Amino acid sequence: MPAPGATTASETPAVLLLEDGRAFHGRSYGAVGATVGEAVFATGTTGYQETLTDPSYHRQVVVMTAPHIGNTGVNDEDGESRRIWVAGYVVRDPARTPSSWRSRRPLEEELAGQGVVGIRGVDTRAVTRHLREHGAMRAGVFSGHALARSSGHAGMDALLRTVRRAPRMAGADLSHEVTTVRPYIVPAVGPRRSTVVAVDLGIKAMTPALMAERGMDVHVLPSTCDVDDVYAREPDGVFFSNGPGDPAAMDAHVALLCDVLAKGTPFFGICLGHELLGRALGFPTYKLGYGHRGINQPVRDRGTGRVEITAHNHGFAVRAPADRVPVTAYGRVEVTHVCLNDGVVEGLRCLDLPASGVQYHPEAAAGPHDASYLFDRFAELMSGTAGRSRSTTASRETDHAQAF
Numbered sequence: 001m002p003a004p005g006a007t008t009a010s011e012t013p014a015v016l017l018l019e020d021g022r023a024f025h026g027r028s029y030g031a032v033g034a035t036v037g038e039a040v041f042a043t044g045t046t047g048y049q050e051t052l053t054d055p056s057y058h059r060q061v062v063v064m065t066a067p068h069i070g071n072t073g074v075n076d077e078d079g080e081s082r083r084i085w086v087a088g089y090v091v092r093d094p095a096r097t098p099s100s101w102r103s104r105r106p107l108e109e110e111l112a113g114q115g116v117v118g119i120r121g122v123d124t125r126a127v128t129r130h131l132r133e134h135g136a137m138r139a140g141v142f143s144g145h146a147l148a149r150s151s152g153h154a155g156m157d158a159l160l161r162t163v164r165r166a167p168r169m170a171g172a173d174l175s176h177e178v179t180t181v182r183p184y185i186v187p188a189v190g191p192r193r194s195t196v197v198a199v200d201l202g203i204k205a206m207t208p209a210l211m212a213e214r215g216m217d218v219h220v221l222p223s224t225c226d227v228d229d230v231y232a233r234e235p236d237g238v239f240f241s242n243g244p245g246d247p248a249a250m251d252a253h254v255a256l257l258c259d260v261l262a263k264g265t266p267f268f269g270i271c272l273g274h275e276l277l278g279r280a281l282g283f284p285t286y287k288l289g290y291g292h293r294g295i296n297q298p299v300r301d302r303g304t305g306r307v308e309i310t311a312h313n314h315g316f317a318v319r320a321p322a323d324r325v326p327v328t329a330y331g332r333v334e335v336t337h338v339c340l341n342d343g344v345v346e347g348l349r350c351l352d353l354p355a356s357g358v359q360y361h362p363e364a365a366a367g368p369h370d371a372s373y374l375f376d377r378f379a380e381l382m383s384g385t386a387g388r389s390r391s392t393t394a395s396r397e398t399d400h401a402q403a404f
């Protein structure tokens, strides 16, 4: 008999098959079946529940580099949205018995209950090296009948065709698949100081919670909202959330953001919201080789020189110059934050408008809390106390954004 609350490890064979034909064999974890998506690796050693429920992972097969997953089970507090969003889950050596006073059920039971197909017993470091060397690619996880039907070389070829038929992440507009159907309000904790409209492109629960703690009434609107819906709430500020998909496929949201900037309404964007700010300002976005995902990514705030350890989950990024201050259709813009691992732009700020964005996750769910000051800066932007015309970067040289 297993111990109470223990999972019975499935011995059902499973395979992780990458688009380039590389196969990793293991055993089923979670639901048995078939799934496809973009293979990505996440380097967080903790926070798997927040990762699984982050809507930005929609349509992605997530490979965990930390070898032990599931140690603290699943609780009723740490979910960042109403469900698990990952398309598939790849782990090395999951916990057989969760151990935490907050645990309500084992992770494998939760995955199975939500129909999430996963695989265990895979050398996730080898998968990660493969993705780092060969770049982002699609993948499938197959177990049970889906695998049995496909035995032998011909069978594996059939599975590979299934993987290669999966939609690519580049060009995907996915926010409408994860957003709230109905608007809702997260009320300010204590006296209300401001009203924020948060456009839910795949928002995580911690984001409006941290805004509410700073006296903001947060009106969360579906991603399909238009400029009239936004301004009907008489916002002091507008926020665009994180979310799945390719910012280059979201012209309607760029247009909405351009309206917000033109009106001079204070704006803050996180991750996808930051990428859309970049596009609204005239900068291109591009797909990274293999993305940043984890809770241990070093970022430098170029204004203060301070290095923050931050949470990331992005496969795209904004291409903007960090060595000068380009002039866009909305005035001067500076790169405020850069990733110290690879120099990727991690933050933008308008110098002539109250607007900024960060590519990473100050809501820190999961992740270190180094960057929570960014919510204070948003509050300052709305109260008009933030100095905004002074560049904090070393170079004051200006140039036109058309150069990019």
Ligand SMILES: NC(=O)CC[C@H](N)C(=O)O
Binding pocket: 056, 241, 242, 243, 244, 245, 246, 247, 270, 271, 272, 273, 313, 314, 315, 316, 317
């Ligand atoms: N977490 C996010 O908002 C991710 C944004 C975008 N989907 C990307 O992969 O870059």
